[in-house]
Amino acid sequence: MDLSMKILIVDDFATMRRIMKNTLKQIGLTNVIEADDGTTALKELESSKVDLIISDWNMPKMTGIELLKAVRGSSQLKDTPFLMVTAEAQKQNVLEAVQAGVSNYVVKPFTPEAISEKLKKIFG
Amino acid sequence: MFGLRMLGRDCGIKLRKDGFEQGGGMVDVNLVNPFINATLNVLGTMASVKTEAGKPYLKKDNVARGDVTGVIGITGEANGTISVTFDEGSILKIVSNMFGEEMRELNDEVEDAVGELTNMISGQARMELEEKGKLFHAAIPSVITGKNHKIVHITKGPQIAIPFTTEGGSFTIEVCLDN
Numbered sequence: 410m411d412l413s414m415k416i417l418i419v420d421d422f423a424t425m426r427r428i429m430k431n432t433l434k435q436i437g438l439t440n441v442i443e444a445d446d447g448t449t450a451l452k453e454l455e456s457s458k459v460d461l462i463i464s465d466w467n468m469p470k471m472t473g474i475e476l477l478k479a480v481r482g483s484s485q486l487k488d489t490p491f492l493m494v495t496a497e498a499q500k501q502n503v504l505e506a507v508q509a510g511v512s513n514y515v516v517k518p519f520t521p522e523a524i525s526e527k528l529k530k531i532f533g
Numbered sequence: 534m535f536g537l538r539m540l541g542r543d544c545g546i547k548l549r550k551d552g553f554e555q556g557g558g559m560v561d562v563n564l565v566n567p568f569i570n571a572t573l574n575v576l577g578t579m580a581s582v583k584t585e586a587g588k589p590y591l592k593k594d595n596v597a598r599g600d601v602t603g604v605i606g607i608t609g610e611a612n613g614t615i616s617v618t619f620d621e622g623s624i625l626k627i628v629s630n631m632f633g634e635e636m637r638e639l640n641d642e643v644e645d646a647v648g649e650l651t652n653m654i655s656g657q658a659r660m661e662l663e664e665k666g667k668l669f670h671a672a673i674p675s676v677i678t679g680k681n682h683k684i685v686h687i688t689k690g691p692q693i694a695i696p697f698t699t700e701g702g703s704f705t706i707e708v709c710l711d712n
């Protein structure tokens with residue numbers, strides 16, 4: 410895993426973006442940008458090359474699953490690893506995310522170890 | 534008919550049967566216990582805070598027991614609202630632990646954290662409920678602050694309050710479902 414990779418954190422709650430940034434820092438990942446929902450995330454993705462998207466599911470305007478579908482439907486972004494980190498833990502949600510092409514899925518609450526383990530699975 | 538026997542089975546709460554019958558409604562404890570378990574799990578994992586559950590009771594008024602409250606509406610097997618209301622001491626300790634730095638006042642960051650905590654508690658509880666065959670959907674949470682603010686549960690079900698104590702203070706979960 411390249412520790413200099415650029416990561417986009419997408420969450421409408423500033424708290425969770427902050428906690429995720431702290432978590433990633435503990436893992437050694439500090440190249441992080443943020444967006445507060447799917448629409449602002451897409452704008453960020455248009456303007457800069459991102460190596461990993463970490464997104465919440467429930468957000469106003471554009472949800473995480475809508476963002477995932479938009480990313481997978483884009484010829485430029487379709488191969489970008491996408492980690493869904495969400496309180497939505499029901500089977501139907503996981504299934505929908507998998508069908509939409511999510512790279513991995515973490516249910517909140519999470520520990521740094523859980524995030525690290527998922528990233529290792531994504532990046533080998 | 535009595536549907537409360539199992540309340541607290543997973544967290545050691547003992548419940549007097551008559552405590553809930555006074556409220557004029559029967560509550561399925563299988564709907565309430567997952568919220569207790571979820572709260573303990575979320576606060577333990579995200580904030581390393583030890584919590585102790587007190588005795589559940591039926592709440593008769595609309596005044597919040599805390600200074601900041603996260604409210605989330607749920608629909609599905611039953612319809613209603615879940616709220617988690619924290620006093621200042623408890624939430625400052627919880628958020629300080631979550632952020633790894635001391636929080637000294639109820640500000641926007643703390644309110645934001647309450648919304649996220651409520652969201653996580655709702656998600657965890659709904660996951661446990663799904664395992665029991667009860668499917669629920671939740672809305673994005675709202676946060677209310679202020680001394681003695683009111684929490685009005687529109688649903689006409691009984692308001693079950695579950696008090697908790699932490700090292701910083703206390704908080705209460707309210708579950709109000711129409712089923």
